[in-house]
Amino acid sequence: GSIATLEDTNDIGFQAVEVIEGASFEAQPVAPGIWYRLALGGITGHKDLARDTGVIVAPSDAVAVADAVIRIFTANANRADRNKARLKYILDDWGFDRFLTAVEEKLGRRLVRIDAAFVAPRPAYDRLAHVGVHRQAQPGLNWIGVALPVGKLTVAQMRVIAAIARDCGDGDIRLTVWQNLLISGVPDARIDDVLANLQAAGLSAETSALRAGLIACTGATGCKFAAAHTKEDALAIAAHCEPRMTLEQPVNIHLTGCHNSCAQHYIGDIGLIGAKVPVNEEGDTVPGYDVYVGGGYGVDGGIARAFREKIKAEEAPAVVEAILQVWQGHRAAPEESFVAFARRHDIEALRALVAQTGEAA
Ligand code: SF4
Known part of the structure; x- marks a missing residue:
C-alpha cells in the first residue's frame, strides 16, 4: 500500500497518479505513466480540503507549475488580512477556471487536462505502512520506519538516528506526516544492528495501531x-x-x-x-x-x-x-x-x- 502524503490538505497538492492508455488533451494523445494530479486550495484549519483541478503535471514540470501558482497567488491574493491570506480564498473568489487561466498565461502554455476515467485508482492507504522494516524496490535494501512518541526526539536520540542513517543506511532520513521518520537504504545484513541501536536509544520500529x-x-x-x-x-x-x-x-x-x-x-x-x-x-x-x-x-x-x-x-x-x-x-x-x-x-x-x-x- 502507499503512504499517505496528505496532498489534499495543502494549498498546492501534487498527487502521484498513473495515467492509463487512451487519455488525450486537445485531440493529442497524453503519454501513459506517472503524472501528478494537481489539487489546489487545501486548508483544513478552515475546513477545506484541496480540490482536484482536472490538471495533470509531468513530474519534470512540477516545480515550474508550483512556481507559477505561487506567483499568481502572491500578486493577487488578499495578503493584508491574515485570515484570508491563503490560496483557498482567491480560488473561492475567482473560481478555478480564471485562476488556472492566469497560471497558464504566466507559464506561456496550456496545462494538460484529462478525463478522470484515465487515471488509475490509487491503492488503499496502509496507515501502518510507515512504521517497521520494509523491503525497497532495490534488491537487498530496506527502509525502516521509526515510531516517535508524538514526534518527540531528544538531542541524543537525534544523534543516534543520524549515526544509524550514516553507518547502516544510505544517509537519508525522511520525515513522515505522522510525526515519525524513515531510514532508507539499509542492507539486509544491517537490519538487526539498526533495531538494536534504536532500542538502546529508547526508540522502536514498532508501535500500536493507536x-x-x-x-x-x-x-x-x-x-x-x-x-x-x-x-x-x-x-x-x-x-x-x-x-x-x-x-x-x-x-x-x-x-x-x-x-x-x-x-x-x-x-x-x-x-x-x-x-x-x-x-x-x-x-x-x-x-x-x-x-x-x-x-x-x-x-x-x-x-x-x-x-x-x-x-x-x-x-x-x-x-x-x-x-x-x-x-x-x-x-x-x-x-x-x-x-x-x-x-x-x-x-x-x-x-x-x-x-x-x-x-x-
Ligand atoms: S503549535 Fe501552536 S500555533 Fe500550532 S496549533 Fe499548536 S498551539 Fe496552535
Whole structure:
C-alpha cells in the first residue's frame, strides 16, 4: 500500500497518479505513466480540503507549475488580512477556471487536462505502512520506519538516528506526516544492528495501531498560542486507551492546541482542539478541548464534525476511550473503519451511544 502524503490538505497538492492508455488533451494523445494530479486550495484549519483541478503535471514540470501558482497567488491574493491570506480564498473568489487561466498565461502554455476515467485508482492507504522494516524496490535494501512518541526526539536520540542513517543506511532520513521518520537504504545484513541501536536509544520500529496515528502539535510546552498541553495529553490518551482495548485497525487521533490547526484536528478520525474550559463564575479556566469526530484524508477525505465542547484535559482520555468503545461495539462488521462508522451516524446518535457507556456526552 502507499503512504499517505496528505496532498489534499495543502494549498498546492501534487498527487502521484498513473495515467492509463487512451487519455488525450486537445485531440493529442497524453503519454501513459506517472503524472501528478494537481489539487489546489487545501486548508483544513478552515475546513477545506484541496480540490482536484482536472490538471495533470509531468513530474519534470512540477516545480515550474508550483512556481507559477505561487506567483499568481502572491500578486493577487488578499495578503493584508491574515485570515484570508491563503490560496483557498482567491480560488473561492475567482473560481478555478480564471485562476488556472492566469497560471497558464504566466507559464506561456496550456496545462494538460484529462478525463478522470484515465487515471488509475490509487491503492488503499496502509496507515501502518510507515512504521517497521520494509523491503525497497532495490534488491537487498530496506527502509525502516521509526515510531516517535508524538514526534518527540531528544538531542541524543537525534544523534543516534543520524549515526544509524550514516553507518547502516544510505544517509537519508525522511520525515513522515505522522510525526515519525524513515531510514532508507539499509542492507539486509544491517537490519538487526539498526533495531538494536534504536532500542538502546529508547526508540522502536514498532508501535500500536493507536500510537501510529497519534499526532499532537507543539502545544503549551512550546507554543504561546496553545490552550492545552497537546503532546502530554496525547500520550495520556494512548496510555489510558491501550490497556482497555485492542484496535485491529489504525485510528488517527489528532490534538491541536489552537485554531492554527498545526495537527490538523479536522481530518483526524478523532480530533481535539485546545479550548479554555471555564471552571467558575469568576472566569477562571483550565486547559481542555473541543472534540470532533469522523474526519479523514485521501480517499476518505472529509472534515470532522463537532462532537463535544469544552472538556477538561483530564477528561480527554476517558472521552476518547468511550468514542472508540462505541465504534468497536457497534460497527457493522469488524472491517468497518472508524471514519465509515462515524459518518454512518448523525452526531446525536453518536452522542447517545457514547452516553450509554456511562461517559457523559
Ligand atoms: S496549533 Fe496552535 S498551539 Fe499548536 S503549535 Fe500550532 S500555533 Fe501552536
